[in-house]
Amino acid sequence: xxxxxxxxxxxxxxxxxxxxxxxxxxxxxxxxxxxxxxxxxxxxxxxxxxxxxxxxxxxxxx
Amino acid sequence: xxxxxxxxxxxxxxxxxxxxxxxxxxxxxxxxxxxxxxxxxxxxxxxxxxxxxxxxxxxxxxxxxxxxxxxxxxxxxxxxxxxxxxxxxxxxxxxxxxxxxxxxxxxxxxxxxxxxxxxxxxxxxxxxxxxxxxxxxxxxxxxxxxxxxxxxxxxxxxxxxxxxxxxxxxxxxxxxxxxxxxxxxxxxxxxxxxxxxxxxxxxxxxxxxxxxxxxxxxxxxxxxxxxxxxxxxxxxxxxxxxxxxxxxxxxxxxxxxxxxxxxxxxxxxxxxxxxxxxxxxxxxxxxxxxxxxxxxxxxxxxxxxxxxxxxxxxxxxxxxxxxxxxxxxxxxxxxxxxxxxxxxxxxxxxxxxxxxxxxxxxxxxxxxxxxxxxxxxxxxxxxxxxxxxxxxxxxxxxxxxxxxxxxxxxxxxxxxxxxxxxxxxxxxxxxxxxxxxxxxxxxxxxxxxxxxxxxxxxxxxxxxxxxxxxx
Numbered sequence: 001x002x003x004x005x006x007x008x009x010x011x012x013x014x015x016x017x018x019x020x021x022x023x024x025x026x027x028x029x030x031x032x033x034x035x036x037x038x039x040x041x042x043x044x045x046x047x048x049x050x051x052x053x054x055x056x057x058x059x060x061x062x
Numbered sequence: 063x064x065x066x067x068x069x070x071x072x073x074x075x076x077x078x079x080x081x082x083x084x085x086x087x088x089x090x091x092x093x094x095x096x097x098x099x100x101x102x103x104x105x106x107x108x109x110x111x112x113x114x115x116x117x118x119x120x121x122x123x124x125x126x127x128x129x130x131x132x133x134x135x136x137x138x139x140x141x142x143x144x145x146x147x148x149x150x151x152x153x154x155x156x157x158x159x160x161x162x163x164x165x166x167x168x169x170x171x172x173x174x175x176x177x178x179x180x181x182x183x184x185x186x187x188x189x190x191x192x193x194x195x196x197x198x199x200x201x202x203x204x205x206x207x208x209x210x211x212x213x214x215x216x217x218x219x220x221x222x223x224x225x226x227x228x229x230x231x232x233x234x235x236x237x238x239x240x241x242x243x244x245x246x247x248x249x250x251x252x253x254x255x256x257x258x259x260x261x262x263x264x265x266x267x268x269x270x271x272x273x274x275x276x277x278x279x280x281x282x283x284x285x286x287x288x289x290x291x292x293x294x295x296x297x298x299x300x301x302x303x304x305x306x307x308x309x310x311x312x313x314x315x316x317x318x319x320x321x322x323x324x325x326x327x328x329x330x331x332x333x334x335x336x337x338x339x340x341x342x343x344x345x346x347x348x349x350x351x352x353x354x355x356x357x358x359x360x361x362x363x364x365x366x367x368x369x370x371x372x373x374x375x376x377x378x379x380x381x382x383x384x385x386x387x388x389x390x391x392x393x394x395x396x397x398x399x400x401x402x403x404x405x406x407x408x409x410x411x412x413x414x415x416x417x418x419x420x421x422x423x424x425x426x427x428x429x430x431x432x433x434x435x436x437x438x439x440x441x442x443x444x445x446x447x448x449x450x451x452x453x454x455x456x457x458x459x460x461x462x463x464x465x466x467x468x469x470x471x472x473x474x475x476x477x478x479x480x481x482x483x484x485x486x487x488x489x490x491x492x493x494x495x496x497x498x499x500x501x502x503x504x505x506x507x508x509x510x511x512x513x514x515x516x517x518x519x520x521x522x523x524x525x526x527x528x529x530x531x532x533x
Contacts, residue, residue, distance in 0.1 A: 013099060014099075018523075018525060019103060019522065021108035021518055022518050022519050023352065025108070025112070025518055026515055029396070029511050029512065029515060032511065033399075036400075036508075045073065056497065
């Protein structure tokens with residue numbers, strides 16, 4: 001039987017604290033990404049198709 | 063959008079800065095007599111990275127490291143090159159001789175300390191500071207050059223042309239070589255035995271000589287010679303460059319921007335970071351729990367006890383390297399999606415591969431600083447008695463290791479500082495490359511959100527490994 005390592009919970013919780021900054025930053029990135037997509041979708045819906053890639057860097061158009 | 067994100071990042075940075083001060087007021091004291099718990103250093107490091115990211119986005123609008131300008135600062139005497147080669151060759155011969163003829167006690171013989179402390183840790187740091195000094199002392203290259211010169215004289219004509227180095231091979235031989243060396247350091251049971259290390263040194267030299275003879279000295283030095291390539295990567299961080307009997311000065315880190323990311327380069331860098339990570343991981347409690355379970359499972363399928371443990375460690379080593387590679391690839395993939403650039407993930411990973419070099423050095427310094435600080439002192443007596451036979455060549459054979467000259471607290475601060483500097487340097491390089499790759503500042507900054515996440519992930523991983531190794 002596998003015993004959950006509850007006796008070492010202190011170790012695990014402390015280890016998880018190292019992850020907190022990464023989780024915060026990834027959460028912010030995900031939120032920014034969703035906002036970007038919504039803004040791009042709204043922009044492309046309200047403008048001619050040729051303007052849909054206006055945000056892309058010049059070399060991407062090749 | 064950019065302003066909003068920058069504002070949010072700045073607010074987060076300020077908020078996180080406040081946390082360590084508040085915790086400090088509560089009087090947390092770590093085992094190393096630290097003012098705050100170790101995990102808070104991870105949070106503080108994140109603050110530094112976020113603040114650096116914001117600073118770069120605002121204050122670094124144009125690439126400054128790409129197309130590095132160099133200035134010749136000195137000419138070197140012609141004799142220096144053969145003298146350095148002779149010293150390197152003599153040192154190699156002495157190490158091999160000491161391995162076979164010296165005491166087989168690990169602490170009495172110079173070979174283990176030289177290989178795992180001086181060669182593996184000190185030379186990378188020297189390379190990052192002084193440039194590619196190893197190239198001049200490289201004993202295998204010296205043998206190849208001497209053999210080529212002798213063969214040319216004997217044949218009284220040009221030697222047959224070397225085979226063209228296969229493009230697809232890239233730096234894969236170097237990646238494989240570093241992985242094998244790390245396996246020897248972390249898994250091989252005979253790693254502490256001088257005679258085993260001497261045999262491995264000779265085997266490595268033989269492989270290099272075959273490589274030199276097949277593909278030519280320059281091509282193999284730049285791609286296949288694992289240690290030459292390994293030290294050469296760190297040397298690109300240096301403000302100094304040695305070439306053709308001259309010394310050049312350049313902006314620190316700028317040498318990395320000219321790194322040609324041929325196949326195997328990303329693999330090599332992930333191997334460098336991953337193997338060091340596993341070194342820290344295997345000293346922690348998580349691996350302490352996992353390793354015996356894996357070993358038991360392997361014994362149940364027929365492995366002997368010793369082999370099962372080696373296989374478990376080998377699996378652990380490879381898995382950690384793959385995890386590091388996966389983490390980097392995830393960041394690059396996010397960068398690709400965020401920037402909408404028309405490059406494949408592989409191509410983008412190669413373009414930003416140079417950003418991993420300072421991280422690899424930071425991991426080396428952070429993980430091995432205490433080893434150099436303590437075991438490095440052993441070189442004081444080992445140079446006088448390299449064979450461990452009672453000699454006293456320089457009168458230092460009676461020296462001992464002083465375990466009090468640097469405290470555990472100092473070691474921790476050095477480790478944290480090294481990790482932070484390494485990752486900030488990685489961020490700078492990534493930002494500078496993004497300005498070139500994406501042409502406009504907005505797309506460059508947006509692309510780098512994911513590289514920031516990668517840097518924070520590597521910093522948190524490094525600090526967690528270091529803290530776990532001590533628990």
